[in-house]
Amino acid sequence: MIIDGGDQFLSFTSSMTNQAANSTAILKKPAHSLAMLIQGTTARRLHIGHFAFMRAVVQGLDTRESWNRYLRVEGEHDDVRNVNRTIQWIRDEFAAAARRSERHGLARLIRIDPNRIEDKSERLPSLEEYALAHGLEDFSQAEQIEHYQSRYGSQRATQSRRRRLISKQLEALHWLEALAVQPPLADDPVSAWFNPDLAQRLEAAGLTTLRSLFERINGIGFRWWVGVKAIGKGKAERIVAWLQAHEHTIGMTIGQHVNAPRTALGASQLAEVVPAATAVVPIEKLIVPHHLDGSSGTHRLPQQQCAIPASNDVEAIFSWIQAKGGSAPPAGSHSEKLTHTQRSYLREAERFLLWAVVQRRIPLSSVELTDCQAYLEFLSNPAPAEQWCGKRGREKWSPLWRPFEGPLSTAARRHACTVLKSLYAYLVEQHYLDANPWAGASVAKHDTAAASAKPQEKCLTPEQWRHLWQQAASLPDNSVHRRLKLALKLFETTGLRLADIVSCRVDALHRDADAGWSLIIDGSGSRGRQTFQLDDAFVRDVSAYLESRSLHSDPTHPSNHGVFLLGRAADIAERAPWSPARLRDADPKAGITSGTLYGQLKSFFDRCAVHHAEEGMNVFSAASTEWLRQVKESGD
Numbered sequence: 001m002i003i004d005g006g007d008q009f010l011s012f013t014s015s016m017t018n019q020a021a022n023s024t025a026i027l028k029k030p031a032h033s034l035a036m037l038i039q040g041t042t043a044r045r046l047h048i049g050h051f052a053f054m055r056a057v058v059q060g061l062d063t064r065e066s067w068n069r070y071l072r073v074e075g076e077h078d079d080v081r082n083v084n085r086t087i088q089w090i091r092d093e094f095a096a097a098a099r100r101s102e103r104h105g106l107a108r109l110i111r112i113d114p115n116r117i118e119d120k121s122e123r124l125p126s127l128e129e130y131a132l133a134h135g136l137e138d139f140s141q142a143e144q145i146e147h148y149q150s151r152y153g154s155q156r157a158t159q160s161r162r163r164r165l166i167s168k169q170l171e172a173l174h175w176l177e178a179l180a181v182q183p184p185l186a187d188d189p190v191s192a193w194f195n196p197d198l199a200q201r202l203e204a205a206g207l208t209t210l211r212s213l214f215e216r217i218n219g220i221g222f223r224w225w226v227g228v229k230a231i232g233k234g235k236a237e238r239i240v241a242w243l244q245a246h247e248h249t250i251g252m253t254i255g256q257h258v259n260a261p262r263t264a265l266g267a268s269q270l271a272e273v274v275p276a277a278t279a280v281v282p283i284e285k286l287i288v289p290h291h292l293d294g295s296s297g298t299h300r301l302p303q304q305q306c307a308i309p310a311s312n313d314v315e316a317i318f319s320w321i322q323a324k325g326g327s328a329p330p331a332g333s334h335s336e337k338l339t340h341t342q343r344s345y346l347r348e349a350e351r352f353l354l355w356a357v358v359q360r361r362i363p364l365s366s367v368e369l370t371d372c373q374a375y376l377e378f379l380s381n382p383a384p385a386e387q388w389c390g391k392r393g394r395e396k397w398s399p400l401w402r403p404f405e406g407p408l409s410t411a412a413r414r415h416a417c418t419v420l421k422s423l424y425a426y427l428v429e430q431h432y433l434d435a436n437p438w439a440g441a442s443v444a445k446h447d448t449a450a451a452s453a454k455p456q457e458k459c460l461t462p463e464q465w466r467h468l469w470q471q472a473a474s475l476p477d478n479s480v481h482r483r484l485k486l487a488l489k490l491f492e493t494t495g496l497r498l499a500d501i502v503s504c505r506v507d508a509l510h511r512d513a514d515a516g517w518s519l520i521i522d523g524s525g526s527r528g529r530q531t532f533q534l535d536d537a538f539v540r541d542v543s544a545y546l547e548s549r550s551l552h553s554d555p556t557h558p559s560n561h562g563v564f565l566l567g568r569a570a571d572i573a574e575r576a577p578w579s580p581a582r583l584r585d586a587d588p589k590a591g592i593t594s595g596t597l598y599g600q601l602k603s604f605f606d607r608c609a610v611h612h613a614e615e616g617m618n619v620f621s622a623a624s625t626e627w628l629r630q631v632k633e634s635g636d
Contacts, residue, residue: 297365
């Protein structure tokens with residue numbers, strides 16, 4: 001309730017004078033004493049913007065500009081009910097802070113709205129105005145003052161009640177600000193700084209602290225609010241603006257990448273998002289201290305005996321990755337050009353390196369058998385989870401990237417053990433290390449009991465291939481499903497790896513007058529050139545697919561030079577009009593990534609599993625691209 005500013009104000013004006021005299025003494029109290037005074041506040045806290053805004057309110061200024069500058073995160077100024085509710089909450093908090101310091105008169109004063117008090121006092125003109133009105137411009141100032149005093153008296157007129165109230169309230173705000181204002185900190189709950197409605201929506205999305213909010217914004221970047229219920233572009237912009245205004249006290253910064261779509265950002269811009277550190281970061285960003293980099297590991301052989309140009313463990317890992325075929329980047333650079341197999345191997349090596357350096361505090365070159373067994377146990381429960389585990393799909397440039405999604409299954413741990421045995425065997429073979437500690441490591445016996453049954457052969461029978469083609473034929477006709485069918489035909493015909501199929505170009509198709517059509521693939525690593533004979537039906541499928549992409553139907557036409565055999569979806573605008581990708585013109589010659597095709601095939605296998613009751617669901621649910629490569633050996 002708003003108190004009338006008449007007699008109530010006069011009754012405690014004298015007490016205000018005494019309180020002002022004591023304010024200095026209170027402010028001299030130790031910091032912990034002031035903390036005790038404000039300890040009883042509600043979960044929501046006062047910041048400097050609340051005081052700046054209330055100064056404008058007290059003085060009767062237009063609140064729109066002050067609201068937009070200091071309190072825009074509270075909502076739009078046009079929402080009158082929300083503005084009035086916020087002003088009332090601020091007054092209540094000011095009064096509560098005054099009562100906690102036993103300044104009860106001040107608590108009553110701060111609740112009064114001076115703009116509701118009618119000012120009936122006569123306004124006295126200035127000396128200049130008086131002189132001009134009475135034709136005294138040519139008189140001396142002393143003569144003007146004498147004339148002025150003869151009209152209004154020698155004693156200065158007392159200020160109006162309203163002006164005195166404004167003055168006292170501004171003094172009170174200055175005192176309260178020193179007492180009650182608190183800086184936002186990274187681990188503060190969002191409910192301490194945002195209005196209850198907004199805080200509740202953020203908490204429902206798991207954004208409970210300012211730190212988690214910063215990490216979400218920096219981790220996703222542009223359109224970070226998508227997926228947070230009832231938070232749109234306007235609210236998101238207000239939140240970001242408020243956080244940026246308090247970055248210096250929170251100790252965190254919102255990156256420039258948040259302002260632009262992912263497709264508009266270059267590799268150098270993304271590389272700046274996560275700083276290099278000795279922490280759980282991608283291997284490209286990992287700073288390995290000298291005593292942990294393996295240059296003087298307990299199992300290192302002299303550098304002159306080593307067959308690879310690796311002076312530390314990270315360089316040794318990338319040498320091993322390069323030996324797996326394809327073109328591996330140098331240590332510390334990005335790894336977009338790796339094959340699917342290389343990426344899989346690098347992921348396991350990266351995980352083990354991070355665990356050894358960050359958690360175990362040992363170099364890879366000093367690992368013993370006990371460390372290997374401890375790591376396999378760690379894989380069953382990577383802890384602390386917030387440090388090691390995150391959601392799938394977070395790219396390596398993002399602060400939300402983590403090496404694990406959660407605990408690894410027995411099969412995944414066994415796979416990690418096999419890959420790391422291969423890494424260390426290579427390093428021993430190249431005379432980088434003198435021993436392979438992983439040679440004696442294994443997943444615990446109770447984990448391998450289920451493996452005693454005969455493992456399922458990773459291939460599809462002719463009957464299962466027939467079912468697969470039946471399901472493919474029932475799919476709607478669109479660019480994605482046409483690409484899927486051609487990819488299946490490539491797997492069935494060639495048995496190539498996933499990475500080789502997505503990198504295959506139309507230029508690899510050759511026509512010979514005698515031998516007919518063939519697909520020639522230049523192998524990488526230890527694989528030489530491979531030639532696959534193609535039937536006319538396959539080439540007709542290729543021609544139809546090229547034509548559907550607005551390309552020439554003849555694979556050998558000069559305009560098809562450099563065209564990827566499997567291309568991007570060309571009808572996103574029709575199939576997904578809500579997708580941002582609809583706004584981009586797809587290059588008909590461009591290809592796709594291994595992850596895109598792998599995800600599409602896995603979804604297709606799930607569909608096949610649901611419609612394959614005779615054999616049960618497990619056959620296709622467990623299938624992967626490796627199963628498609630085995631058709632040559634098991635298809636007869």
